[in-house]
Each structure stands twice: as structure tokens, then as C-alpha cells.
Amino acid sequence: MQLSTYINDLLYRYECVIIPGFGAFLTHYKSAQINEGTNTFYPPSKIVSFNKQLQANDGLFANYVASVEKCSYETALQKIRNFTANLSSELNEGRTVEFKNIGKFSLNEEKSVQFHPIEKQNFSTSAFGLTSFVSPKVARESDKTVLTATEKQPIVLAPEIRETKPYLKYAAIAVIALSAISLGSLKLYENQVQEFNYAEREKANGLVENQIQEATFVIESPLPILNLNLHKHSGNYHVVAGAYRMEENADKKVEQLAERGFSPIKMDVSKYGLYQVLYGSFENRTDAINKLNEIKRTENADAWLLVQEIK
Known part of the structure; x- marks a missing residue:
């Protein structure tokens, strides 16, 4: 078949x-x-x-x-x-x-x-x-026992090292002292930078506020209100006028349908590289089929129904 x-x-x-x-x-x-x-x-x-x-x-x-x-x-x-x-x-x-x-x-x-x-x-x-x-089941090994910080053995210097190299203790004390001095200087510098940035930011904010207060906006003749009634294509049932490989041909079809009193829409290019032009969309399948039959009798015998959600 x-x-x-x-x-x-x-x-x-x-x-x-x-x-x-x-x-x-x-x-x-x-x-x-x-x-x-x-x-x-x-x-x-x-x-x-x-x-x-x-x-x-x-x-x-x-x-x-x-x-x-x-x-x-x-x-x-x-x-x-x-x-x-x-x-x-x-x-x-x-x-x-x-x-x-x-x-x-x-x-x-x-x-x-x-x-x-x-x-x-x-x-x-x-x-x-x-x-x-x-896929074969993944076999996982049991978690290994890990010693916590309290369970770790302390590091003890050998007596020979303490006795033969006493200068290491004083060197360590000197390094700690220099580090403390460096950290204190760095902290003081950061505080000064923050105070300077805060003062400059306050000056900038004051200038902006003054400019806003001095600015005035006067509209002598307000613009007219423009009301647009746009036809919204909603629903999953669409009456298709045609599908075109060239986007220019699809645009021409949209213009022709608009001149004939329809509210057509050109869909985005499909995964097959075609631009589909719709007569209209419907929420109810029966309404869509009735409209399709009417268009086939009076407008286009090659029209068909597309069932698809338009996002």
C-alpha cells in the first residue's frame, strides 16, 4: 500500500x-x-x-x-x-x-x-x-575512613633539632611580627581608600540631584492617542494558505491576503526550510475545519489545516 x-x-x-x-x-x-x-x-x-x-x-x-x-x-x-x-x-x-x-x-x-x-x-x-x-550497574567502593582534625597526630620537633637549632624559634617570631605589621598597614590603607570613595560618591550624587531638580519638561501639545487593533493568532488549529521556500514569496502572499481582507501571518521558518502563511488560527478544531472548507470553496482549493502550537 x-x-x-x-x-x-x-x-x-x-x-x-x-x-x-x-x-x-x-x-x-x-x-x-x-x-x-x-x-x-x-x-x-x-x-x-x-x-x-x-x-x-x-x-x-x-x-x-x-x-x-x-x-x-x-x-x-x-x-x-x-x-x-x-x-x-x-x-x-x-x-x-x-x-x-x-x-x-x-x-x-x-x-x-x-x-x-x-x-x-x-x-x-x-x-x-x-x-x-x-549499561552495567556502577559498583561504588565504600567510603574510606578519614581522620578528623582532632584525630590527627600533632607534629613534634625532635629534641635534637630544638637543642641544635634554637635560632629557628626566633626567626619564626620575627616572621610573625612582620606579618602583623604588614596586615595592619594594609588595613589602614583600605580604610583610607573606602573613605575617599565614599566622599567622591556623595559629591557625584549631589551633582546628579541638582541637575534633576533644575531640569523641567514641558509638553505644550500632548501626542494623540493611537489605538491599534491587532489580530492575534491564537489556538493550535491553523488554516494554511501555502508554504514557500523563498521568504520573499511568503511576504508577497501575506500582502495579497491582506489586500483581500484577511489578517494573515507568516510563521517562522520550519525545520524543513519552509515559510508557511496562515489565513487564520482557531481554538476549536470544528471551527477551523469549517473555515478551511469555506476557503477551499471560495479562495484556495489547495489550503490545508495545520495542527501545531505557535509559541
Whole structure:
């Protein structure tokens, strides 16, 4: 099934990929984990699940098929209808249908669709190339006993040294005395520097205060109040007018949509190097799909729905 390959491609980019008339694949983030029993480390991942209730066409799958196979949007929709019809037929005959690198479909005794994902498949692009690995447990040595200061043996000079070299005692006394004199002089110098810095800082503060008191600000004619009503793009469901490799083309599309009465927005360049231009954003998925259908009928048959959080 060639279309299953397209679904696999889209799952790396989007969190929801709907097959019109059949259901939707959803990806969920799973953080990195450690199995303490086997010492196995697992990287972060995006796992896939299936929801039979989401069957309304959002345009994402059909637009992707049309762009890859270089055909019209209607032709792509017809290919998807044929794909789902064959899929349902095989399931009703009791067969198990496998989507490569995604999972398997089958019917249970109640004739309900069951999806079994491939557990080792990771759709997270940030974890590309990372695999699980086993690391041996780190064996730590017990802490060695360390003597405290009170337990250390004192240093005692041998009697021979005390008797034969009495001048060492006087030399040590002289060094201590010189150190005390040096520290006292250094402390006196620091106090003088601090007093000088404090006096200069007070002078500077006084000059600044005088200048502030002397300065006056008079605005004879206040500036008029300017009210701007900016359209805020909020929500995770966005109707996309197009994606452009050149930023200049994206800017031209924004100007064209603004002239037609829309409030477009140009998104930051994506990790695929494309600038996407939006007609608008919506909090509710139903509102977004209704707007998408309206734009397809009246403005742009190639528009599609993007599900993504804009930060």
C-alpha cells in the first residue's frame, strides 16, 4: 500500500494524520526511561495510536498525496477513497492489514477495528538515530575512613633539632611580627581608600540631584492617542494558505491576503526550510475545519489545516 508510506512520512511531522472515512493516527510524546531491572536506557519517543472516531477530512493527507504524486486535489481524494475501501474490504474478510513501520489492523469478535502499533518505532525527529542500550550497574567502593582534625597526630620537633637549632624559634617570631605589621598597614590603607570613595560618591550624587531638580519638561501639545487593533493568532488549529521556500514569496502572499481582507501571518521558518502563511488560527478544531472548507470553496482549493502550537 503506497499510501501507507505517505502516512508514515506525515507522522514524523504532525501529531494527527486523518484518513478520511476510516480514522486518525495520533502521536504522543514519551519521555526517556530507565528499566532498573535490566539496566536498559530508552530514549525519548513519540508513540502512535489510532482513533476510529476522527474521520472528517482536514485536507492534510490529501494535499500531501497530491503534492507527492503531482496530481490534483480531487484525484488525491479519489485515491484515498479507493485506499480506504480496499482496507475495509480486507478487514471484513478477516485479514490482518499491516502498515509498514506503523502497525497492524484487524477486527475483533465484535467487528471493531483493532490497532496494534509497532513498539520499537519512534516518530520523534529529535531522537533520530538514538536506540536503547544496556549499561552495567556502577559498583561504588565504600567510603574510606578519614581522620578528623582532632584525630590527627600533632607534629613534634625532635629534641635534637630544638637543642641544635634554637635560632629557628626566633626567626619564626620575627616572621610573625612582620606579618602583623604588614596586615595592619594594609588595613589602614583600605580604610583610607573606602573613605575617599565614599566622599567622591556623595559629591557625584549631589551633582546628579541638582541637575534633576533644575531640569523641567514641558509638553505644550500632548501626542494623540493611537489605538491599534491587532489580530492575534491564537489556538493550535491553523488554516494554511501555502508554504514557500523563498521568504520573499511568503511576504508577497501575506500582502495579497491582506489586500483581500484577511489578517494573515507568516510563521517562522520550519525545520524543513519552509515559510508557511496562515489565513487564520482557531481554538476549536470544528471551527477551523469549517473555515478551511469555506476557503477551499471560495479562495484556495489547495489550503490545508495545520495542527501545531505557535509559541
